Amino acid sequence: MKKWDIAVIPGDGIGIEVTPEAIRVLDTIADIHGGISFQYKEYPWSCQYYLEHGVMMPEDGLQQLEQSDAVFLGAVGDPKLVPDHVSLWGLLVNIRRGFEQVINVRPAKQMSGIDSPLVDPKGFDFTVVRENSEGEYSEVGGRIHSGEDETVIQSAIFTRRGVTRTMDYAFELAKTRRGHVTSATKSNGLVHSMPFWDEVFQDISKNYNSIETQSIHIDALSAYLVSKPHAFDVIVASNLFGDILTDIGAAIMGSIGIAPAANINLNGKYPSMFEPVHGSAPDIVGKGIANPIGQIWTAKMMLDHLGEQEMGTLLLDSIEEVIEKGIKTPDIGGTSSTTEVTDHILNTLTLRA
Amino acid sequence: MKKWDIAVIPGDGIGIEVTPEAIRVLDTIADIHGGISFQYKEYPWSCQYYLEHGVMMPEDGLQQLEQSDAVFLGAVGDPKLVPDHVSLWGLLVNIRRGFEQVINVRPAKQMSGIDSPLVDPKGFDFTVVRENSEGEYSEVGGRIHSGEDETVIQSAIFTRRGVTRTMDYAFELAKTRRGHVTSATKSNGLVHSMPFWDEVFQDISKNYNSIETQSIHIDALSAYLVSKPHAFDVIVASNLFGDILTDIGAAIMGSIGIAPAANINLNGKYPSMFEPVHGSAPDIVGKGIANPIGQIWTAKMMLDHLGEQEMGTLLLDSIEEVIEKGIKTPDIGGTSSTTEVTDHILNTLTLRA
Ligand SMILES: CC(C)[C@H](C(=O)O)[C@@H](O)C(=O)O
Ligand SMILES: CC(C)[C@H](C(=O)O)[C@@H](O)C(=O)O
Numbered sequence: 075m076k077k078w079d080i081a082v083i084p085g086d087g088i089g090i091e092v093t094p095e096a097i098r099v100l101d102t103i104a105d106i107h108g109g110i111s112f113q114y115k116e117y118p119w120s121c122q123y124y125l126e127h128g129v130m131m132p133e134d135g136l137q138q139l140e141q142s143d144a145v146f147l148g149a150v151g152d153p154k155l156v157p158d159h160v161s162l163w164g165l166l167v168n169i170r171r172g173f174e175q176v177i178n179v180r181p182a183k184q185m186s187g188i189d190s191p192l193v194d195p196k197g198f199d200f201t202v203v204r205e206n207s208e209g210e211y212s213e214v215g216g217r218i219h220s221g222e223d224e225t226v227i228q229s230a231i232f233t234r235r236g237v238t239r240t241m242d243y244a245f246e247l248a249k250t251r252r253g254h255v256t257s258a259t260k261s262n263g264l265v266h267s268m269p270f271w272d273e274v275f276q277d278i279s280k281n282y283n284s285i286e287t288q289s290i291h292i293d294a295l296s297a298y299l300v301s302k303p304h305a306f307d308v309i310v311a312s313n314l315f316g317d318i319l320t321d322i323g324a325a326i327m328g329s330i331g332i333a334p335a336a337n338i339n340l341n342g343k344y345p346s347m348f349e350p351v352h353g354s355a356p357d358i359v360g361k362g363i364a365n366p367i368g369q370i371w372t373a374k375m376m377l378d379h380l381g382e383q384e385m386g387t388l389l390l391d392s393i394e395e396v397i398e399k400g401i402k403t404p405d406i407g408g409t410s411s412t413t414e415v416t417d418h419i420l421n422t423l424t425l426r427a
Numbered sequence: 428m429k430k431w432d433i434a435v436i437p438g439d440g441i442g443i444e445v446t447p448e449a450i451r452v453l454d455t456i457a458d459i460h461g462g463i464s465f466q467y468k469e470y471p472w473s474c475q476y477y478l479e480h481g482v483m484m485p486e487d488g489l490q491q492l493e494q495s496d497a498v499f500l501g502a503v504g505d506p507k508l509v510p511d512h513v514s515l516w517g518l519l520v521n522i523r524r525g526f527e528q529v530i531n532v533r534p535a536k537q538m539s540g541i542d543s544p545l546v547d548p549k550g551f552d553f554t555v556v557r558e559n560s561e562g563e564y565s566e567v568g569g570r571i572h573s574g575e576d577e578t579v580i581q582s583a584i585f586t587r588r589g590v591t592r593t594m595d596y597a598f599e600l601a602k603t604r605r606g607h608v609t610s611a612t613k614s615n616g617l618v619h620s621m622p623f624w625d626e627v628f629q630d631i632s633k634n635y636n637s638i639e640t641q642s643i644h645i646d647a648l649s650a651y652l653v654s655k656p657h658a659f660d661v662i663v664a665s666n667l668f669g670d671i672l673t674d675i676g677a678a679i680m681g682s683i684g685i686a687p688a689a690n691i692n693l694n695g696k697y698p699s700m701f702e703p704v705h706g707s708a709p710d711i712v713g714k715g716i717a718n719p720i721g722q723i724w725t726a727k728m729m730l731d732h733l734g735e736q737e738m739g740t741l742l743l744d745s746i747e748e749v750i751e752k753g754i755k756t757p758d759i760g761g762t763s764s765t766t767e768v769t770d771h772i773l774n775t776l777t778l779r780a
Contacts, residue, residue, distance in 0.1 A: 151615075158615040159622065191654050193546050215582070215619035224587040228620035229568075234577040262504075262511040263667065266568035267581035269512065293670045297678035300653060301544055314616065317646045318671060325650035 076110045078380055081142035081345070085165070086120045087354025088364035089148025095366040095416040096146070096373045102420050103377065103385050106427040110382065115142065119165055121155040130156075130164030136172045140344060144376050145169060147349035148369065152356055166349070170206055173344035175337035176236065177243050178206040178316060179375070180351060182303075182323030182333065187397035188406045190328050198303035201251070202323060203244040204316025206337055208236045209267075211313045232267050232312070237274045239340060244310035245282045254307035255279070257289045258315040271312065296322055324351050329405045331365030334372040336379060348376040362411045365403040367393055370419060392422040428464060431733055434495035434698070435469045438518070440707025441717035442473075442501025448719040448769040449499070449726045455773050456730065456738050459780040463735065468495065472518055474508040483509075483517030489525040493697060497729050498522060500702035501722065505709055519702070523559055526697035528690035529589065530596050531559040531669060532728070533704060535656075535676030535686065540750035541759045543681050551656035554604070555676060556597040557669025559690055561589045562620075564666045585620050585665070590627045592693060597663035598635045607660035608632070610642045611668040624665065649675055677704050682758045684718030687725040689732060701729040715764045718756040720746055723772060745775040 080100075084093040097114060104111045117138070119131040130150075132138070139145055147169075151161045169175070183199035184190055208231055215228040241257075248255045257275045261268035272289055279287045290298065292315045298305065299322045311319055324333035333351035350368030358364055371393060377386040401418045402408025410418075433453075437446040450467060457464050470491070472484040483503075485491070492498055500522075504514045522528070536552035537543055561584055568581040594610075601608045610628045614621035625642055632640045643651065645668045651658065652675045664672055677686035686704035703721030711717055724746060730739040754771040755761025763771075 159618055162615050163618070189546070191546055192544055193542070194544070211616045213618060214580075217619070217623065222587055224623075226585045226620050226623040227567075227582050228585075228617055229580050229582045232579045232581075234575055260667070260670075262515050263564050263670065264581055265512050265516070265566060266570070267579050270570065270577075270579040293674035296649060296671050297674040297683065300675060300678040314613070317613075317616065318649050321646035321650040322653060322675075325653040330650065 078110065078112050078144070079142045080112050080114050081139045081145045082114045082116045083119055083145065083165070084116070084148040085150045085354065086122070086152045086161075087149055087356050087359045088352075089150065089354050091359070091362075091364045091412055092366045092369040093146070093148040095412060096369040098416055099370050099389065099419060099423070100373055102423050103389060106388075106423060107382070107385055120150070121152040121161050124156050124161065124164070130161055131168065136169070139169070139173075142345050143380065144345050145173075145347040146373070146376060147347055149350070149352060149354040151354050154356065167211070169347055170337050173339050173347065174207070174341060175339050175344070175347055176205070176207040177240055177338040177340065178204040179336045179338060180204065180316075180320040180323065180333065182320070182327055185327060185332070185394060185397055187394065187400070187402070188328040188332070190326055192300065192303070192326055195326060196304035198306070198326070200303065200306040200309055200323070201247060202309045202311060202316050202320045203240060203247060204311050204320065205236060205240040205313050208233060209313035230267050232270060234274060237271060238278060241275060241278045241310055243338070243340070244308050245278060245285055248285050248308040249282070252307040253284060254286045256295070256306050256309045257287065258292050258295050258309060258311035258319060259289045260292045260315075262291060275310070292318070295319065299323065299326060320351055329365060330368070331403065331405045332367040332371060334368055334375050336372070336375040338379070346379055348372045348379070362413065363404050364412050365405050366412050366416050367397070370416070388423065388426060392419050392426055395422050428462060431463065431465050431497070432495045433465050433467050434492045434498045435467045436472055436498065436518070437469070437501040438503045438707065439473045439475070439505045439514075440502055440709050440712045441705075442503065442707050444712070444715075444717045444765055445719045445722040446499070446501040448765060449722040451769055452723050452742065452772060452776070453726055455776050456742060459741075459776060460735070460738055473503070474505040474514050477509050477514065477517070483514055484521065489522070492522070492526075495698050496733065497698050498700040499726070499729060500700055502703070502705060502707040504707050507709065520564070522700055523690050526692050526700065527560070527694060528692050528697070528700055529558070529560040530593055530691040530693065531557040532689045532691060533557065533669070533673040533676065533686065535673070535680055538680060538685070538747060538750055540747065540753070541681040541685070541755070543679055545653065545656070545679055548679060549657035551659070551679070553656065553659040553662055553676070554600060555662045555664060555669050555673050556593060556600060557664050557673065558589060558593040558666050561586060562666035583620050585623060587627060590624060591631060594628060594631045594663055596691070596693070597661050598631060598638055601638050601661040602635070605660040606637060607639045609648070609659055609662045610640065611645050611648050611662060611664035611672060612642045613645045613668075615644060628663070645671070648672065652676065652679060673704055682718060683721070684756065684758045685720040685724060687721060687728050689725070689728040691732070699732055701725045701732070715766065716757050717765050718758050719765050719769050720750070723769070741776065741779060745772050745779055748775050
């Protein structure tokens with residue numbers, strides 16, 4: 075019996091509502107499999123925790139999580155309680171960086187049963203591989219002068235190591251998919267960072283002769299995700315560009331409520347972290363209508379990462395079946411509750427197994 | 428008789444094809460009006476010019492343009508001849524900065540007769556006011572070390588003056604529209620520049636009590652332009668964010684071939700510049716199918732800027748009428764040529780006048 079230790083951080087808002095749903099799913103998966111089990115340890119780190127302790131997580135928080143096989147996170151942030159940059163950098167970004175989760179992987183695909191806002195989504199199916207540790211999200215910068223003369227500098231920092239490992243990951247992923255990598259650039263506007271990004275992309279593509287490549291400026295690429303998303307397979311992007319592209323990806327899927335994400339530690343030193351793309355959505359908290367699919371699909375990414383791809387595939391198939399049957403929360407045009415959607419996924423899993 | 432001196436830079440690719448079309452339109456407008464005329468001076472600055480002279484425009488280029496009432500530009504860039512950042516910074520960005528065209532204005536609206544890729548565009552009609560002189564597009568930065576350790580820094584620089592004038596422009600514009608301004612931020616990721624951006628936005632909004640405001644992170648905002656573009660009126664954005672949002676705007680309109688833009692000089696010291704959002708599109712050059720509407724709609728923005736709003740409105744109405752009749756280039760689902768579309772616009776103008 076393989077036992078996986080999962081550190082669970084429900085976080086804020088609907089994070090608290092959807093995380094237990096995904097755990098019900100994981101337990102059913104374990105039952106079906108027979109040879110694996112999950113042991114959860116829950117951490118109450120959140121904006122509420124901040125109000126009580128003055129920090130989003132304790133000083134030794136990373137050490138507490140370190141022995142787990144994966145971190146499973148719901149959503150962080152509640153701007154009414156704590157400013158976003160405090161809550162998000164204090165918890166989410168802190169874990170991403172502390173655990174060297176240098177890659178963020180976010181798939182986007184047309185799901186039958188969910189109406190895309192696009193007239194003709196043509197079965198798009200792409201994955202964004204996002205640099206997750208440096209780039210535009212740097213704390214380097216500051217202010218000078220005040221009043222009318224106030225000037226602010228914000229520096230993006232890219233290292234060859236950081237860019238290389240991200241691109242390697244993207245190319246390796248493309249090998250297992252349709253063999254195509256698109257690089258998101260803006261070398262015509264950002265004249266230091268992006269020409270460098272392009273150079274590394276060219277260098278690395280030489281190691282992957284079987285992979286087709288192209289570079290597209292972020293402005294045009296954002297537009298293409300609307301006009302021809304089916305043209306993309308793997309997209310590799312910087313921290314900021316990846317952030318933007320994956321939200322567009324969620325939008326064309328029909329709801330940010332279904333989009334999953336994985337923060338990958340590559341060197342095996344620390345656990346990886348799995349958290350959906352959506353945030354804590356304070357506006358729908360307590361109504362029982364939060365879409366659990368983002369969190370459940372994220373559990374599928376965790377299963378894949380733990381080596382349980384067969385279970386991962388079973389789970390995604392079950393999710394799709396339930397959606398196709400019309401068992402959906404309101405954000406994707408249904409009338410079902412959070413719990414009802416999960417219940418149907420559990421039944422489908424059991425029937426399919 | 429008011430005489431306007433227009434400096435014309437057709438540039439590269441389809442810029443050379445669509446600029447003369449827009450000039451035919453301007454001449455017809457002058458005839459209809461009776462009290463204005465346009466005098467054009469054409470400049471051959473382009474990638475071809477670069478190959479012959481080693482620069483995109485002569486050293487005294489700005490002086491040559493300086494006395495004109497407006498610069499009317501087609502498109503710049505031909506990556507097969509000159510790297511994009513060389514051609515674009517050498518000409519386009521050079522003029523934007525040299526002439527202190529600190530604001531870039533780009534409208535996006537659903538046009539009846541053009542199929543949006545969105546199922547339900549709900550008559551969206553918004554304008555992006557983009558900071559056009561600083562921010563992420565700065566030449567500050569560089570590289571250190573080589574090989575595995577190579578590290579690149581790219582600094583974004585925001586000044587209170589630069590941000591303030593952009594936001595003021597946006598608020599003033601909102602007064603003439605539906606009274607709503609959305610600020611594109613990313614203060615949860617870019618922890619120096621964007622909290623500053625948000626502060627200035629809050630300060631300025633205090634001067635405009637009648638205007639409703641909201642701040643939305645660029646990732647979510649990009650997604651909203653897909654899921655609910657009708658919810659926006661004026662959007663104010665930094666240089667890079669504005670670049671991305673306006674390409675999404677063009678995409679949901681149905682083609683980048685129709686989107687217009689204006690680079691505005693605020694202090695009256697230098698001419699403003701009018702150039703469509705699309706680039707030189709080398710792939711369709713010489714086929715006679717380039718959509719002239721981006722350039723012609725850009726001429727409408729120039730007319731507005733010169734104080735000829737009545738003519739501007741007549742022109743946009745005529746464009747819409749022609750599109751509704753189905754006289755369209757292939758990019759928006761028609762079979763007409765560049766010239767045919769313009770001919771119909773000329774006829775419609777004359778009939779409506
Ligand atoms: C070519 C490039 C520098 C330019 C920009 O990003 O400003 C273009 O994309 C635009 O939007 O006019
Ligand atoms: C909250 C924020 C820092 C974060 C990011 O931009 O990385 C979020 O948007 C995400 O995509 O996970």
